Amino acid sequence: MSFTQDHYASLSSSVPGLVLPEKRVVEVRNLSVYFEQQGLRVDAVRNLTFSVDRGETLAIVGESGSGKSVTSLALMRLVEHAGGVIHQGDMFFRRRDGHVLDLRGARQRVMRRLRGADLAMIFQEPMTSLNPVFPVGEQIAESIRLHQGMNRQAARAETLRMLDLVRIPEARNVLDRYPHQLSGGMRQRVMIAMALSCKPSLLIADEPTTALDVTIQAQILQLIRVLQREMDMAVIFITHDMGVVAEVAERVLVMHRGESVEAGSVGQIFTASQHRYTQGLLAAVPALGSMRGQPFPAKFPLLNQDMLPIVDSAPQDTVPAQAGPILQVSNLVTRFPIRSGLLNRVTRQVHAVENVSFDLWPGETLSLVGESGCGKSTTGRALLQLVESQKGNIIFNGQRIHQLKGSALQRLRRDIQLIFQDPYASLDPRLTVGFSIMEPLLVHNICRRQEAEKRVEWLLSRVGLEPEHARRYPHEFSGGQRQRVCIARALALNPKVVIADEAVSALDVSIQAQIINLMLELQREFGIAFLFISHDMAVVERISHRVAVMYMGQIVEIGPRQDVFERPRHPYTRKLMSAVPIADPSRRQREQVLLVDEIPSPIRVIGDEPTTAPLVQVGERHFVAHHPIAGAY
Known part of the structure; x- marks a missing residue:
């Protein structure tokens, strides 16, 4: 089926009395989304209202679970595939040809034509967004052929142009490489090239730089800004990093527990924020240069339940004066x-x-x-x-350990422990966290099971968790709590x-x-x-x-x-x-x-x-x- 301008116009006219400002690309009114599982209803987004104009960047900020990503999935109409229900609100979107669509009322076949063409998204982890069995050039060209009707040769030429546009060196050689053969920064640039290949009206960037190094992150942010100016594109930038917000946004929407708690220009939010949650987010940002003149480490100022900073940042010199290197x-x-x-x-x-x-x-x-x-x-x-x-x-x-084997190496690992980046991947999902913490004590014959259980309770309390948490499984914790469990496990052997x-x-x-x-x-x-x-x-x-x-x-x-x-x-x-x-x-x-x-x-x-x-x-x-x-x- 071909989607003509008349077809889109008819969709637009189905919204009685709809008038959007000339530069308006997206307007969301009173959006509410919930998820239902085993009879329990969770309201992920409640009564959310915002808009984005052409050439403008709106940053949606908040911590994990605030509803940022659910909002973006609702705009793309992908939230239904994840079990979500859009039960209230309106979402209007202006295509590049000027026609306005009611996204909430649009059929999925219309959305399939829209996604990747006028409405594009960059996800946080490019490795999970790219197909590992196809070269990256073929994946970009597929989108171009589907939405622009080009033949294979023309689509490949346009793919090469897009890779050049996102500043990939030796782009011709990258066309035939697979995702695993590229670095994280290169993969993210491929995702940007794919998202922009059909010149969308709106680009949604969902945490696109969270896992990237600072230099690659700076390049990606700079690249998105340059391409936005060249294409006169609206951008919704989803992040929890206020430093990134300061770099890219014109306006900011702060979300907390599914609701908008504050919105305004980037200058207003950073210099005259009114809501305590916004003030707390800004206070928690680790600022480079904040330790100037201070030779020793110091704690971050934390926030109390009223989102006010608790100052406990006395520096600590923990290195014994006469000790030799361990x-x-x-x-x-x-x-x-x-x-x-x-x-x-x-x-x-x-x-x-x-x-x-x-x-x-x-x-x-x-x-x-x-x-x-x-x-x-x-x-x-x-x-x-x-x-x-x-x-x-x-x-x-004092012991040379480079060539240790067997039991000698096992004894060494009692004294040197490792905390990994991803706590969910480093905890066995089939075991309770209590047993995961206890296991090293049993493997190294440190103590009997009854004593080990008491030590697990003590370790959990030391890392800010409750003893009853020992009976829970990893998926029942937040990311921060899981990392606390991993720290408790690393400390179990007194390393x-x-x-x-x-x-x-x-x-x-x-x-x-x-x-x-x-x-x-x-x-x-x-x-x-x-x-x-x-x-x-x-x-x-x-x-x-x-x-x-x-x-x-x-x-x-x-x-x-x-x-x-x-x-x-x-x-x-x-x-x-x-x-x-x-x-x-x-x-x-x-x-x-x-x-x-x-x-x-x-x-x-x-x-x-x-x-x-x-x-x-x-x-x-x-x-x-x-x-x-x-x-x-």
């Missing part, structure tokens, strides 16, 4: 083989970690920072021999070192602050040393005693946190700092130093050894790699 790593090298050819020989290697050296003291937090693929997570896993290293020495508590691998990256800012404060409390109480792996520079600034910056598998700068953040010496460190979004819309036009290209590939042919730059001392315990990055040093 962990010493020297010249660590970790490479992964790539096999190819008829005989399946190793022809290339991924140089993940190259000659990395650092020390970690009891009670200290050393943060490893850098973009995806820089080797920071591999470094953490190599310490526990979860990945095999080819060279280097690791000394823990001396905890490796936190992106432990708070996917959490809302208020939950993030609670988890960081909990880690600082436990460090003060038990003298735990943390190796904190992250790409969030504002969080790193708050929690760290020292910081090591990694690039292409090498440490390019390491030193006291105050020196690295206030006086960064390496150009790559300065670029990381420059890319952090600042929660201040008045500074939106500041000059940014951005990495415009992808990080070079760490894959090398056999025999092509990388050059390791020597670290030169530039201050007390402050070392910088002596080599050029991007032609400057």
Whole structure:
């Protein structure tokens, strides 16, 4: 069936007395959405009203569960597929040809024609949005053929143009690659190219940068702004990051528990917000530079039930004065083989970690920072021999551990524990959280079951949960609560070192602050040393005693946190700092130093050894790699 202008006009005329302002693209009035499961009704969105004009960006902000994403799914009419019911309200949408549609009353066959053409969406996780069995070029071309009626050759040419438009280097070579062969930033740019390929009237971006590194995030935000101006497109940007809001939005809608609690211009929201929840969201934002002049870590100010800040941010020096390092790593090298050819020989290697050296003291937090693929997570896993290293020495508590096997390695893992990024993936969904916490105690024969149950209750109380939570399963907790369970499990064996691998990256800012404060409390109480792996520079600034910056598998700068953040010496460190979004819309036009290209590939042919730059001392315990990055040093 062909959808003619007359057909859309007839849909428009079915709304009696409808008059939209000339530039209005979307108008939502009194929208309410609920979900029903096992006889229980949950109101996800209640009486929501907003509008977006052509060329304008509306940011919808709020914590997880506030109804932001449900609102976007309702606009796309995808919420019904997830079990939701739109039981009240109106949603009007103006197509690029000027015709106005009643989205709530539109049939699904009309919506299928609309989605991807006039109404496009970028999802949070591109890997789950792209089909893993088709090249990315074919997936973009399919959308172009479907909505624009082009033949295969013309669609491929338009796909190449779109990949160039979203600044993908060597776009012609990317056409035939599969999603898993691209980095996170490249995949997200492919999603943007697909969403914009049919020149939509409205782009909905649902947390498109949450899991991305700061430099890639800055590029994506900048790219969306540029393309919006070129296409005169309306944008709804859904996020919980107020720094991102300050970078992209003209107007802001704040949601809490399914309702709009405040709306206004970005300047009004940031400088004269009226609602306590909005004020609380802004107060919880980790601001880069907030620790200036302070050498030691300090807690985030938390919010009470009235959304007012509770100031408890006294700095803490938890490193004993005369103690020696508990962990010493020297010249660590970790490479992964790539096999190819008829005989399946190793022809290339991924140089993940190259000659990395650092020390970690009891009670200290050393943060490893850098973009995806820089080797920071591999470094953490190599310490526990979860990945095999080819060279280097690791000394823990005076004992060389690099070649430990069997029971000796198991004893080591009692003292070095790991907290993963995704708590849901690292907890067995078939086990209660109480048993998940208890299991290490039983495996290592620390105590009998009855004593272990008492320790589980104590651990849960220490991480801010109730003893009765031990009988619940992982899916019954929020993301922040699940991460608390993972911290309790890591602490069960009284470890001396905890490796936190992106432990708070996917959490809302208020939950993030609670988890960081909990880690600082436990460090003060038990003298735990943390190796904190992250790409969030504002969080790193708050929690760290020292910081090591990694690039292409090498440490390019390491030193006291105050020196690295206030006086960064390496150009790559300065670029990381420059890319952090600042929660201040008045500074939106500041000059940014951005990495415009992808990080070079760490894959090398056999025999092509990388050059390791020597670290030169530039201050007390402050070392910088002596080599050029991007032609400057």
